[in-house]
Amino acid sequence: MVDAQGLGLDALVDVLKAAGEPTRMRLLALLAAGDLTVTDLTEILGQSQPRISRHLKLLSEVALIDRYQEGAWAYFRMKNEGAPVRLVQDMLSAASRSDAVLARDSERLVALKRARAEKAQAYFSRNAGEWDALRRLHxxxxxxxxxxxxxxxxxxxxxxxxxxxxxxxxxxxxxGIYRRGIGIDASRDMLAVARANLDRSGTSKATIRHGDIFNLPLDGQAFDLVTIHQVLHFLEQPEAAVFEAARMLAPGGRLVIIDFAPHGLEHLRDEHAHVRLGFSHATMAEWLERAGLSVEDVVDLKPDSDRQLTVSIWLARDRRAADPKVNDNTGAGDVERTRYAQAGRN
Known part of the structure; x- marks a missing residue:
């Protein structure tokens, strides 16, 4: 149940007014299940785009939903936290599972996700051969x-x-370990694949967004764990991406990087668009140190006789929790992070 101190009387009434309307309650039920566009919602509810947009604006004004842009599309989702959200979650849990309107909306949502998954799978299948060839190397x-x-x-x-x-x-x-998750990718095709996979697996705590790894559309110091899995070798300035990732970490947060150790497979540049042929422990340690992080663990997964690439995992932690002086936002570590993040945008 909602905590008694979560909302004052006026705020409580505002949330109830916003949610207490049939279309808006249907929207909240749908947005609690994942990221949807206005077009998706008009298709499911059978209402006009201006009407749906007006309802979404009202829900946004009382902090019930998030909106984020992805190119020409705007995606919406119910927020993960906050007293207004907890109140609405209680209201949705009280709804009858046999309600005809909500059941029909759910069926249409399933059909929409199925179509989205089929489109994503088509893209994935077109590129599967290339990805499989790379996997065979490690x-x-x-x-x-x-x-x-x-x-x-x-x-x-x-x-x-x-x-x-x-x-x-x-x-x-x-x-199983995070309360909320965000995945960022620059490829809209891959975002479609990720959304379809999350839908299929029933992963409801995570959202997918389009973004530039050098200039993330997120507030800094907001994440306890940041991961960069097999991405840095595609980048001209991987160190700038490391600094931007470090900027996202809350004090004491951890950054995990998974990538290749140094290798000599030059054909990967042309065949798989690799810019960097792996990273040494010394190079990675230098970047992490300059980003204000301390390396806590390094694991090398060496290939067997038929494979040629070693996969390395680097785990580093933000030092600010251990050293209060580093919490000063004007400190050298933050200056370095800003400089390298800006370098990645130029």
Whole structure:
């Protein structure tokens, strides 16, 4: 139930007014299940776009939903936290599962997600051969994931950020430990794949967003765990991405980077668009140190005789929790982070 001190009388009445209307309650039920556009919502509810947009504006004004832009599209989702959200969640849980209107909306949502998944799968299938060829060069994904889970551990995480989320696999892998998750990717095709995968697995605590890894559309110092899985070797300035990732960390937060150790497979530049042929421990340690992080663990997953690439996992922690002086936002560490983040945007 909603905590008695969560809302004052006026705020409580405002939330009840906003939610207490049939269309808006239907919208909240749908947005509690994932990210949807106005077009998606008009298709499901059978109402006009201006009408749906007006309802969404009212729900946004009382802090019940989030809106974020992805190119020409705007996505909406019910917020993860806050007293207004907890109140609405209680209201939705009281709704009858046999209600004809809500049941029809749910059926239409399932059909929409199925169509979205089929479109995403078509893109994934077109590129599967290329991805499979690369996977054959290093240890199995199962081994990488097992090592990654060991490095991260099982302690609860309030907020997880996955940069270059791709298929959304990291968000699925760690669903059991985070309260809310965000996956960022620059490819809208991959975002469609990730959304479809999250829908299929029933991962409801995570959201997917379009964004630039060098200039993230998020507030800094907001995440306890940030992951960068097999992304840095595609970048011209991977160190700038590391600094931007560090900017996202809350004091004491952790950054996990998964990428290749140095190698000599030059054909990966042309065949798979790799810009960097792996990263040494010394290079990664230098970048992390300059970003205000301390390396806590490094794991190398060496290939067997038939494979050629070593996968490395670096775990680093933001030092500000250990050293209060580093909390000063004008400190050298933050100056360095800003400089490298700006370099990545130019």
């Amino acid at each position: 240890v199995s994904e199962a081994d990488v994931e097992a090592a990654l889970k060991t490095v991260v551990g099982n302690d609860p995480v309030d907020a997880l950020l996955d940069l270059g989320t791709g298929t959304g696999r990291i968000l699925q892998l760690f669903e």
